[in-house]
Amino acid sequence: MSNVxxxxFLALALILFCIGLYGALSKRNTVIVLISIELMLNAVNINLVTFSKYGPAPSINGQIFALFAIAIAAAEAAIGLAILIALYNNRKTVNIDEMDQLKH
Amino acid sequence: MLSGEFIAFIGLALVAIMGGVLLLNLTKVVHMVVALVFTFVSIAGIYVLLSAEFLAAVQILIYSGAITIIMLFGIMLTKHNDESEAKGIGWRKILLFLGVLAFGAAVYIGIYDLDFTSETSSLHVKNTEQIGLALYSDYIIPFELTSVVLLVTLVGAIILARKDDNGKEGDKE
Structure with a gap:
């Protein structure tokens, strides 16, 4: 077996996804939660590109899907940071377990 | 016999996973974000191995450039107390770790012996030209919709992050 x-590739993507999932669910800092979500999206992109080359029907479509996913991920990061700054201006905190205004 | 491609894959995968583990274990927020840059750059190398050279360039530009810088802006504009992480290991984190581990094991059972009859692909020949042709023929409507999404994101981010000096106008919306 000459090539990988x-x-x-799928196992690498799975490990990165698990790291991102654990970070997003266990960290208290909102910036770290956002960047863990970016890590999970990156793992999904690895899967798309892998099936684009080694799947049952190799074609360019997987890379196009990964391109769209990157564009939407960038938009999501910008909006998430804007919401974080707006919350920080009101509450002076970045801890995610203190952002519970909807409960009261 | 180990081929060069396999050695490159092992090295890139080790650096990527090391960046992720450092993200989970470091204490300072800036260090976590800088550790994740290693992961993003090695994922770009993985894309090169998978003959997606254009995506590798996009990954370096968007993730290691734009998203890292925007996260650093978010860190610098807010104030962090670095020692706020909970001391010791709570039962909640143990349960979370076990849950993530069970998820990983369940997915791994599905993929560990996955193999397809690999036909030779021609993705590495003029990769950028293939992507451009596909984007402007088959995917022209999603491509234009993406530009609308990016415009709405720009306007929305500015409105959300604006200082609310005159709050009377904000109440009418």
């Missing part, structure tokens, strides 16, 4: 098996 397809399951190795």
């Amino acid at each position: 098996p397809v399951s190795a």
Whole structure:
């Protein structure tokens, strides 16, 4: 077997996704939660590009999907940071467990 | 026999996972974001291995450039107390770790012996030209819709992050 098996790429994407999931659910800092979500989106992009080359029907479409995912992820990061700054101006905190105005 | 491609994959994967583990374990917020830059750059290398050279360039530009800088702006504009992480390991984190581990194991069972009859692809020949042709023929409507999404994002981010000096106008919206 000369080249890398397809399951190795998928396993790498799975490990990165698990790291991002754990970080997004366990960290208290909102910036770190946002960047963990970016890590999860990146893992999904690795899967798309892998199936674009090694899938049952290789074509360019997987790379196009990854391109759209990157564009939407950039938009999501900008909006998330804007919401974070607006919340910080009102509450003076970045901890995610203190942002609970909707409960009261 | 180990081929060069396999060695490159092992190195890039190790650097990517190391960046992720550093993200989970470091204490200062700026260090976490800088550690994740290593992960983003190695993912760009993985894209080169998968013959997606244009996506590798886009990954370096958008993720290691734009998103990292915008996160650093978010960190610098807010104030952080670095020692705010909970001391010790709570039962909640243990349960969370076990849940994520179970999720990873369940997905790994599905993918560990996955293999397709690989036909040779021609993705590496004129990669950017192929992407451009596909974007402007098959995917022209999603491409234009993406520009609308980016415009709405620009306007929305400015409105959300604006200082609310005259709050009377904001109440009418």
